[in-house]
Amino acid sequence: MSSQQTSTKLPSLWVCPKCRARLVTRNLWHSCGRFPLNALFDDAQPGVLRLARKYVQMLRSLGNVQVIPQKTRLVCVARVRFAGLYPRKSGFLVAFALRGRLNSRRIVKTVDYGPRWQMHFVDVKSNDDLDNELRTWLQESHDTVGLQDDLERAAHDKSLQPAARVSLSGRSRERKRRG
Numbered sequence: 001m002s003s004q005q006t007s008t009k010l011p012s013l014w015v016c017p018k019c020r021a022r023l024v025t026r027n028l029w030h031s032c033g034r035f036p037l038n039a040l041f042d043d044a045q046p047g048v049l050r051l052a053r054k055y056v057q058m059l060r061s062l063g064n065v066q067v068i069p070q071k072t073r074l075v076c077v078a079r080v081r082f083a084g085l086y087p088r089k090s091g092f093l094v095a096f097a098l099r100g101r102l103n104s105r106r107i108v109k110t111v112d113y114g115p116r117w118q119m120h121f122v123d124v125k126s127n128d129d130l131d132n133e134l135r136t137w138l139q140e141s142h143d144t145v146g147l148q149d150d151l152e153r154a155a156h157d158k159s160l161q162p163a164a165r166v167s168l169s170g171r172s173r174e175r176k177r178r179g
């Protein structure tokens with residue numbers, strides 16, 4: 001895993017001087033600012049914040065990631081955002097992106113962001129929901145979408161074939177729209 005992260009083929013990231021968020025391009029719009037994790041759970045039942053802290057630990061165990069609480073959600077960034085959390089009264093929704101669509105009864109919702117990027121949502125209400133299966137999904141999300149494995153492939157292709165540059169810029173425009 002760590003060898004993948006230190007791969008030199010990928011373009012370098014820009015770090016926002018204000019909030020330290022990692023961004024794929026300079027001045028990319030992002031929810032700039034610092035919000036405490038507990039503010040997301042002001043309206044939640046007791047115990048939910050503790051559960052969220054456990055989820056944050058799980059995210060941190062995936063690799064070199066940033067966990068960023070925002071105003072209404074939390075996002076997790078490797079090279080790019082790949083997972084997060086949306087607070088609910090009695091728990092939270094875990095969100096993570098995969099290259100394909102996962103079939104499981106635990107997936108309560110999916111959102112397509114094009115053919116190579118599907119967001120999956122899992123309801124978390126107790127410690128039992130933060131299990132190995134979820135961690136495996138999150139790891140897959142980190143290793144593919146989070147580390148931009150598509151760009152790594154494209155960079156490899158580009159060294160063989162200069163025309164691949166065109167599809168690269170198309171993809172970064174797409175990313176900008178998603179914020």
Ligand SMILES: [Zn+2]
Nearest residue numbers: 016018019032
């Ligand atoms: Zn910022």
